[in-house]
Amino acid sequence: MANTDTFVPLPSRPPPRATSGFLGWLRGNLFSTWYNALITLLLVWFLVELIVPIVRWVVVDATLFSALGTDDPAAVCRQNDGACWAFIAEWWRFILFGRYPYVEQWRPALAVAITIGLWVISCDRRFWNKRLMYFWLVGVPVVYILMSGGILGLTEVPTVNWGGLPLTIGLSTVGLTVAFPLGIFLALGRRSKMPVIRILSIAYIELIRGVPLITVLFMSSLMLPMFLPTGVTIDVLLRAQIGIILFAAAYLAEVVRGGLQAVPRGQFEAADSLGLTYWQKTGLIVLPQALRISIPPLVNTFIGFFKDTSLVSIISLLDLVGAAKQALTNPSWRGFYQESYLFIALIFFIFCFSMSKYSQWLEKHVNTGTRR
C-alpha cells in the first residue's frame, strides 16, 4: 500500500457462481434448458423409484452369509423379504465349477486362471509374436490335463462332471479357436474364382447364419447320434462343442471376409506380378493384412459367443446358467432364482464388459497406420 505509483492489478474475480463449481456444472449439464431440466427431474424421480426397492432387496432386507451358521439357512431366508445371499454363499462353488469333484475343484479354478491368463497376454500387443504361440502350445495341454486328469497322479474326471465357468470359457475359447481356421477357409472359398467352391462356401455360410444357434445345438444333441454309424457315440459335451464350432465358423468367415475386402487391390496385383502362387499370395500378402484388420470385430464376435454358450444349458450341459438352474433343484434351496441369476449375470457382465472395453481400445489403437 506504500507505493501507489506501481500498477497493482486487481486479483482476478472468480467466475460467476452460476457457471463454475458444482452449481455451474449442474446448470450446464442438467438444467441448461427448461426441457432438459424437466427430463432431468423425471429421470431422477424414475431412478429413485427404481433404486430404492432394489437397495432394500439387495441390502436392507437381505439375509446375509452369516445365516449359514444357523441350522436351516434356507428357512431363515424364507422369513426375510430381501435377497438370500446365504444361497450364494452355500452354492457359489457349485455354480462356478458344476459337479466337478469337490476336493478337486482347485483344478478347474487353476485351469480357468491359466486360460484367462493366456487371453490377457494375447490381448497385449507386446506379445503379438512367436512367444504367444509357445504360451498357448504349453497352456492348452496343461489346461486339458488339469481338467481331465488321469495322469500325473490326478484322478480322472469324465466330461459329464465338467461344469460352470470352465465350461463357459472352454466352450467359447475352443469353439472360436477351432472355428477360426475353418472360417478363414470359408472366407477364401467365398471369394474363390472356382464356382463350385464359391457356391458351396456361400451356401454353408448363409445356411448357418440364417438359423438360430439353438436349432444347431438341438441338431448336434439329437441328430448327431443318428448321423454316426450304429454303436459309435460322442459324448454330449463334444457334440455341443461341434455345434458351436460349425456355427462360429460361418460368423468368423464373414468377419474374415470383411478383412479380405479391405485389403487394397494393388496388393493382390503386386503379389500376382511377383509370380507368387495362390497359397503364397494368400499366406504371405493377403491374410496377414486382412487378419490384422479383422481383430476388433473378432473380439466382438468372441463376446457374442461367450454369451451364447449359455444356450448349452438347454441341452443339459452345466455351463454357468445350467449349474445355477441345477443348484435351484435342491429340495432345501428351491425358489432363490433371482439371487442365482443375478450372481451369474454379474459374472457374465464382468467378462463381457472388460472384453468390450478392450475391443473399443483396440479399435482406437490398432491399424492406425493403415487406416484411411
Place this chain on the structure above:
Amino acid sequence: MPMKSILAAGAAVGVLSVVMPVQAQETVNAVMERGALRCGVNTGLAGFSNPDSEGNWEGLDVDVCRAIAAAMLGDPDAVEFTPLTAQQRFTALQSGEVDVLSRNTTWTLTRDTSLGLNFAPVTFYDGQGFMVPADLGVTSALELSGATVCVQPGTTTELNLADYFRANEMEFEPVVIEQIDEVNAAFFAGRCDVYTTDASGLASIRATVAPNPADYIILPEIISKEPLGPVVRHGDDQFFDIVKWTVYALIEAEELGVTSENLEEMMGSSNPSVQRLLGVTPGMGEALGLSESWAHDAIAAVGNYGEIFERNVGVNTPLGLERGINDLWTRGGLMYAMPIR
C-alpha cells in the same frame, strides 16, 4: 502370429473326443470292464435326482443307480451320472451313451415296444394332479372350466391335461414353460389358477417353494397313471435281469425287515428268505451272474426301498410325501417284490 497359436489350440482340442463302441449284447461285461455303471438321470428334479452343493448326486432315482452299481461292482460310487433332458433320454439309451436310464420315465406301451426299451419294475407310482390356491374356493378339478393352467411341456403331462379337459368338456388356457423354476415362480405369483404335474411334484413344490404351504390345496382328482422306473435297451437280457432283481431285492428287503442298519445282524437270521436274499444261502447271485453278496452290497449302500423313499422324498424331507400307493402291498400299497428263490 496369433493364428498359428490358435491352430495349435485347436489341434489340442482334438484330444477331447471320446468315442466309445457299444457292445449291444454285452452291457454287463462292458460295465464290469469299465468298473463303472453309466446311468442317465434327470438334469434336476428335487428328491429324485439333484446334486448337493458339493456336486454329489442324491435322490430316489440316483439311489436306484447306486444300488445297481453296488450289486454289480460292490461299490455304490462306481456310477457315472449323465444328466439328460426329456428329449435326449431315449437317444442316449439307444445309442449306448448310458447303460440304464433312471430318470422318472413313465412306462407306456409305445415306449416299451417301438422305442426298443425294456422297463424294469416300477420304483415310484405317480399320477398327475392339480394344485390351486385355497382362496380360489375350488374343491374339485371339475370346477376348473375357464382356468389358466401352468404346465411343463414335453412330457405326457401336457397331453393328459388336454385330454382331461376335453373329456369333461371344459375350457382352459395353458401356460407352457420349459424351466421348472419359471413355472413355479409363475404359479406362486398368480400367473395361473392351477398348477398341474405329477402329484409327488405338486406336494414337493407346495412344501418347498410356496410362501405359505397352507394357502394351497391339491385337488383329489388324479387324472393319469405315471409308473416310473429304470429303463434298459432291448437285447441284453442278463443286464435287464440284474436291474429288475436289484429293484425287487430292495423291496423284498423292506418286506423282510432288512435295513442298512441291521444288515449284519440279519446275516445271522434263521429266516430262509433272508438267507437267500443276503447270499447266506448261495445260488441267487450265481443265477444273475453276480457275486453272492449282490443284494447285501446294494442294501448296505442305499438301504431298503423304504429307507430310500424316506431319505429322499418321505415325510421328514422337504418334499414331505406320504408312502400312499408306494407302500408295501402288505400295507395297502403297490410295492410287491417277486419271490427271490
Place this chain on the structure above:
Amino acid sequence: MAQADTSAPAQEAHGLLYDPRARAVFYQVLTLAIVVGIGWYLIHNTLANLAQQNIASGFGFLDREAGFAISESLIPYDASDTYGRAILVGLLNTLVVAALGILFATLIGTVVGISRLSSNWLVAKLASVYVESVRNVPLLLQLFVWYSIITVSLPHPREEMTVGLDIYLTNRGIYVPVPLADPVWPLVGLALLVGIVLAFVIRRWAKRIQETTGKIKPVLWYSLAVIFGCPLLVWLAGGAPIGMDVPVREGFNFQGGIVRTPEFTALLAGLSFYTGGFIAEIVRSGILAVPRGQTEAARSVGLKPGRVLQLVVLPQALRIIIPPTTSQYLNLTKNSSLAVAIGYPDLVSVGNTTLNQTGQAIEAILIYMTVYLTISLLISLFMNWYNRHIALVER
C-alpha cells in the same frame, strides 16, 4: 515322372497338371466329391439307424391330431387340430413377436443412440449404463428377469390395475377392448391403406413441386391428414359404430377384448431392449460419422434445423446405419427362438412339443431350419433393397 518327358501322352498330362483351368476343374470335382461323399455317408447312417431303432420318418405326422393346447394363437386352434396347424400357429407367433420386436428395437435404439449424444449429463450417462448392461449379459438371463418382473410386479386379475379406457393390466396379461364386429371395420381398414398410398402420392407431388418451383409443401401435415382422414370419413359414413368388446372379469379370468400374455410381453420386452442396445450403438456411430462440416454447411445455406436433419444428416447417417442394423434384425428374429425358455408358444416351442410327442427329431429340426432360413432371406432381401434405395448415387 522320369519317363514322362519322353512320351507324348504323358507330356500332355504334364501340361494338364500345370494348366490352371484343368487344376481348377480337378479341385472343384474333388471338393464336390468329398462333400457329396460325406453327405451320402451321413444320410446312409441315419437311414440305417432309423430302420434299426424302429423310428418313424417322413412328414406324415403333420396330419395327425396334436392333442396339446396352445395358449395364444392368431388363428383358431384347439387340441383336436393337427400337428401341422399347431406348427403354423407357432410360426405365426414367431412372426408377430419378431415384427413387433424389430419395430420396438428400432425405436428404442434410435432414442437411446441419440440420448448417448445428449448434452444432458444424466441422459447420456443413463443411456450408456443401459447400453453396457444389456449388451454384456446373455439374452437368456434377461428374458428370465423380464418374465419375473412382469409376473411378480403386476397384480392378480382379482385386484386388477386399470389405466382407464377399460384396459386392464394383470399378471395374466394385458387386456384391451376391441371394437365389436361390424361390417364397417374392414372398410375402415381398407381406407387406412388407401390413405397410406395417397400419402406416398402426395409426397411425390410435393417433391416435384419443390424440384420445379422450389416451394416446400407441408408434406407431413398433408400425409397425416389423408392417413387418418380417410378411415375417419368411412367410419362416419358407415354410421359410426361405437360398440366395444370390453374385457370383463368372469370366472377365473377376464373374458372378451384381446389379451397379450405376460410371456409374449416378456419376450417382446427382452428382445426389444436387448437388440435396442445394439442398435443404439449403431445409430450413435452412424450420427458421429457424419462430418460436422455437413451440418454447418447446411445451416449456413439457411436450412432450418429440422430440414438439416432430414435432408443432410439422416440420409448420410442411414447409409452407415442400415447394413449393421439389418444383421441386428436377423439376430432378433433368430433370438426369438429363446421363447422356449419362458413359455411363449413360438415355432421352436411348439416344434419341441411335437418332437417330444412324435419322436421325429430330424423332421422337426428340418422345419425349424427351413422356416428361419426363409425368414432371414426375406428380411435380407428387403433390407438390401432398402439399402440400394438410399445408397449414394455416384456420378
